[in-house]
Amino acid sequence: MxxxxxxxxxxxxxxxxxxxxxxxxxxxxxxxxxxxxxxEFSVEEKLILEKIEQFKKMGCTLFH
Ligand SMILES: [Zn+2]
Structure with a gap:
């Protein structure tokens, strides 16, 4: 699903x-x-995308 x-x-x-x-x-x-x-959180979509990249670089286990 x-x-x-x-x-x-x-x-x-x-x-x-x-x-x-x-x-x-x-x-x-x-x-x-x-x-x-x-x-919902009154932030720019661009900022969220940057966060995603940042967490990926940090090797966060939630991002594969
Ligand atoms: Zn939606």
Missing amino acids: ETCCFQCGAPLSADEIAIYRRIVNRGAEQFLCIHCFAK
């Missing part, structure tokens, strides 16, 4: 799931896409 954003229903990438877990709740089972995440 495909995992979708619980607000807009958009299909989620592995990165979107990982960043949600990393920032919001490690045990989350529902996730937001980058667009809804940005709105």
Whole structure:
């Protein structure tokens, strides 16, 4: 089953799931896409993408 954003229903990438877990709740089972995440937390989507890259470089185990 495909995992979708619980607000807009958009299909989620592995990165979107990982960043949600990393920032919001490690045990989350529902996730937001980058667009809804940005709105919810009043941040720019660009910043979220930068965070994803940063966590990947750090070798965070949530990002494969
Ligand atoms: Zn969404």
